[in-house]
Amino acid sequence: MLIACLHTAESNIAIYEDAAKQLGLPAGSLHHHVRADLLFAAERAGGLTPDIEAETAAVLQRLAQDADAIVLNCSTLGPAALLAGKSAVPIVRADGVLAENAVKAGGKVTVLCTTETTVAPTTQLFKEAAKTTGAEIEIRLIDRAWVLFRAGEQEVYLARIAEAAEAAYREGAKTVVFAQASMTGAAALLGDEYARPMSGPTAALQAAMTAISAS
Template structure:
């Protein structure tokens, strides 16, 4: 069994490997492709363009022949999956879609935290669509300054900023917090004001395993 992950940050490899180990997924199941240029292009363009979508689709389809499932781990690029998900030879999944499905199962207020501004629109669309089906209320928020810390290489500061935002959301009444981007996942262990936030790595890998078993 092989699950290939398309990342836009090399640091997400360790995040997904750790999530796989915690879920009991066999070693060497995951393969990783990193295309930081795709997210960089989206940031430069102010969001996902048709050209970047086509480039992302091309990469996903190139990974398909060598995988039993493909996971797109970047929430900014997530909508690119929609045009090929139903026609692909193997499951091609968005980790953020799996996260959205898991988050809206919770009763009460769901707060979704984003670090990258370019992911606000696709993440809001995805989570509000899932919430509408489930009858749940969601609030999608940007964590100011976090992505600048990440790009500067201050990963400890980045994770601390995310955790502080999650703690603040719990204090203000959130029932569950979801961390919209894979790079945010390790901040979940730093949260103290409520249950560990949901992460896209764990949700995405669970969805991939379910699709393969199914």
């Protein structure tokens, strides 16, 4: 089994490898492809443009030639999974799987984001998923968190996210979601009185494994 993961940050490789280990996947099951330039381009443009979407879809199609499944691990680029169309192998949109799982229990779902370019696609995705369960969706952008990430201030970045998650729970969220894989480590910083927020890597890999088994 070989799952190709398209990332836009090198640091997400370790997060996905940790998730793979937790799921019992053998070493070498993941192939990582990093295209940080695609996210940088979207940030400069203020969001996902048709050209960036088309380039992302082309990358997904190329990765599909040598893998059993593809995971698109960038919420900003997420819509490109649809543009990629049918391929020889399943293409899993990590934030799509996350949205489906997050709304299952209904209630108030607070989705935390750290980069502005992911707000629009994340809002559309989660609100669409919520139509089937009646969940109430709230999208929150954590102020200046992405500046910390880009500056390499990882500990402060994760601490800021943990604070936002605790605040969301205090304000009535039934489920708190981390929209981006880079946020995953913040879950360990929450107080014991709070539930662990949902994050995409493990769910995305599980979905890819299921898709491979079904194909």
